[in-house]
Amino acid sequence: MKNLFLILVILSFILLINFQQSFAETENILITYSQKVIHIEFDGRWTYLNEWKESSLNSIGSSVQIRTAHYENYIYVFVDVLSDSSFNKGSDRTIVCFDSSNDKSELSNDNDYCFIAILGKETGFVLQGGSPFGSKGNFQVIPNPKGFLAIGAISNENDRYTHVPHPSYEFRIPIDLIGRTNQYGFYLETFDATSGLSLTWPTNIPKISPGKIPPPVFWGELISPDKSLPEFSLPLIMFTLLLVSILIITIKFNNVFLKTNIN
Secondary structure (H helix, E strand, C coil), rough: HHHHHHHHHHHHHHHHHHHHHHHHHCCECCCCCCHHHHHHCCCCCCCCCCCCCCEEEEEECCCCEEEEEEEECCEEEEEEEEECCCCCCCCCEEEEEEEEECCCCCCCCCCEEEEEEEEECCCCCCEECCCCCCCCCCCEEEECCCCCCCEECCCCCCCCCCCCCEEEEEEEEEEEHHHHCCEEEEEEEEEEEECEEEEEEEECCCCCCCCCCCHHHHHHEEEEECCCCCCCHHHHHHHHHHHHHHHHHHHHHHHHHHHHHHH
């Protein structure tokens, strides 16, 4: 009995290590479920002090803060470009991309979508993969879906991270368009027209031609591991389930062992 328990423990830790290694191979954003996002004022900036507070936070170093949340039929994304102190309305922009199949394809296909917000514009636009033309990464413009919002603006004094003015962007993305799943391929890029430089998430994206979206094989992942407890990481959930399974198996074997000895 003791040997069996020891074997189960060893196997559990081996599975956990392998899972953590595979989980770490791809950068991830764990998105938050939030009912508060229905109160967001879509003007491209952090409008009031608590506006984006109930959302998950990721960053590109100290340069860009990324907030994400989902509720009902939409995914919400806020991008705060702290490092950009120049303002090029109509040229500075942020793009967020989703791959609903998360197939890490080497060319975009028709389940890959990108959403673009432009500084100073209240209307963004949408790209879909699968185009035969490679100049834009095999993406083409499609009509904006109902409910889609993408707005770029200059921050104000309510910004959570700094009072120094900088570009910021708000997105509301219809889930019915990109497909319903708990794990998307995900890519984000901000472009500063003054410097001509882009910052990306994931940060290890290889350099490609300007204006060309990298293929999904280089994207990270946006994951909803547990809608009721989004703050728990997926490895921790797996480890907890493994321990619970071991406990249940151990109790069952103990009961069988005791009954056998008694009889």
